Amino acid sequence: MLIRIPPPHPIRSSEITPERVHDDRRRLVAQLGLSAVALVTGCGRSDDAQAERPQASTEIAATDSASTVAPAAGSEGRAALNVAKRSELAGGETLTPFMDVSTYNNYYEFGTSKDQPARNAHTLKTRPWMVTVDGECESPGQLGIEDLVNASTLEERVYRFRCVEAWSMVVPWVGIALSDVLARFKPTSKAKYVAFETFYDRQQMPLGRWAGFELPYVEGLRIDEAMHPLTLLTVGMYGRVLPNQNGAPLRLVVPWKYGYKSIKSIVRVRFVEKEPPTTWNILQPEEYGFYSNVNPAVSHPRWSQSGERRLGELFKRKTLLYNGYTEVASLYTGMDPVKFH
Numbered sequence: 001m002l003i004r005i006p007p008p009h010p011i012r013s014s015e016i017t018p019e020r021v022h023d024d025r026r027r028l029v030a031q032l033g034l035s036a037v038a039l040v041t042g043c044g045r046s047d048d049a050q051a052e053r054p055q056a057s058t059e060i061a062a063t064d065s066a067s068t069v070a071p072a073a074g075s076e077g078r079a080a081l082n083v084a085k086r087s088e089l090a091g092g093e094t095l096t097p098f099m100d101v102s103t104y105n106n107y108y109e110f111g112t113s114k115d116q117p118a119r120n121a122h123t124l125k126t127r128p129w130m131v132t133v134d135g136e137c138e139s140p141g142q143l144g145i146e147d148l149v150n151a152s153t154l155e156e157r158v159y160r161f162r163c164v165e166a167w168s169m170v171v172p173w174v175g176i177a178l179s180d181v182l183a184r185f186k187p188t189s190k191a192k193y194v195a196f197e198t199f200y201d202r203q204q205m206p207l208g209r210w211a212g213f214e215l216p217y218v219e220g221l222r223i224d225e226a227m228h229p230l231t232l233l234t235v236g237m238y239g240r241v242l243p244n245q246n247g248a249p250l251r252l253v254v255p256w257k258y259g260y261k262s263i264k265s266i267v268r269v270r271f272v273e274k275e276p277p278t279t280w281n282i283l284q285p286e287e288y289g290f291y292s293n294v295n296p297a298v299s300h301p302r303w304s305q306s307g308e309r310r311l312g313e314l315f316k317r318k319t320l321l322y323n324g325y326t327e328v329a330s331l332y333t334g335m336d337p338v339k340f341h
C-alpha cells in the first residue's frame, strides 16, 4: 500500500532568520515554554513532493507529521570551525538561511520527506568516525574525522547547490579539497573512478528500511571529477560542524552536479577501475545517470530542468549549465550530455 507522505512544513520567508538570530529565538521560545515548531509552520511550497522518489509504488512508512519535537536545527553542541581561507563562488548571491538548509533535507536513511531528517538524524553517532580508503592505491588506510576537522587547511566555499528536484540553495560549506585528501593515499594508474559509501546502521537509522532503495547509499565520481579543485570534502557549514541531517560528520559537495551525487556521512572511499554503481542510477537508470551534471537543456523524464526555485524564494529562476561552474566543461569534451546524463 502506498501511503502518501504529507508535504513538509515549509518556512515563510518572513520567518527566515540567520543562524545566530535563530538561536536567540529558540532560546526565547524555550524560556517562554513554547514549542519551536510554532516557528516553522507556514503556507505550502509546491516543490516536487514526488520528485526523486521511486516511481514504483514503494511502501513508505506513515509518519508522524504532527510531531511536536523541535527540529534539531540550532547550533547547540556543534563546534565552530577554524577557517583558513574563504572563497565566494556563487556570484555574490545571497546565502540561503541556515534554518532552511538544515530543515529541508534529503537524507532517506532518516525518512523520505524533507522535514524528517532534521527531526530524526540526532540518532546518528558521529564520533568516533573512521573512513576506510582503499582499492587501487599504494597507501590504503584510514582517515579519522578529527584529523580533518582540526586541519589548518579548512576552507569556506560558498557554492550554489542544485537538487535534481528543481530546488536549490546557496551554502557556505566548510571543508578541504577532496584531491588533497585522496592524494595522501597515492592512487595508482588503475584508479579511474572513486566509489563512496554512506554509513548504514539499522539501529541508528531505523527509517532506512523505508528508503525505497538498498542501503548503504553509494555514489561515485570519475577520478578527474574527484580530483577537480571544486570538489569539496565537507565537514561543516555556516562556520560550524555539519548538522547530522546535512551529512555529518563528512560528506561530499560536488557543486556542478545534481545534489544526490553529494553523498552524506561517508565511511568508505575506494579507488576503482570500473564505473561504480550509484544508488539513484541502480534504482532508475533512465532518470538518474552516473554523471548527473546540472544541465538545463537535458530534461528529467518527468519534469523540466530549465528552472529551479531557491529555498525561501517564491519564483523560479533559470538553471545554469553546470550550475554555473563552466570551468568543468573540459572534463566532458566530446561526451553527449543526453547519453552521458
Ligand SMILES: Nc1nc2c(c(=O)[nH]1)N[C@H]1C(S)=C(S)[C@@H](COP(=O)(O)O)O[C@H]1N2
Pocket: 052, 101, 104, 105, 106, 107, 108, 109, 162, 163, 164, 198, 217, 245, 246, 247, 258, 259, 260, 261, 262, 263, 264, 265
Ligand atoms: N547518504 C545519503 N546521501 C545523500 C542523500 C541521501 O538520501 N542519503 N540525498 C542526496 C540528495 S538527493 C541531496 S539533494 C543532498 C541534500 O543535501 P542537504 O540535505 O544537505 O541539502 O544530499 C544527497 N546525499
Ligand SMILES: [Mo]
Pocket: 052, 106, 163, 164, 165, 258, 259, 260
Ligand atoms: Mo537531490
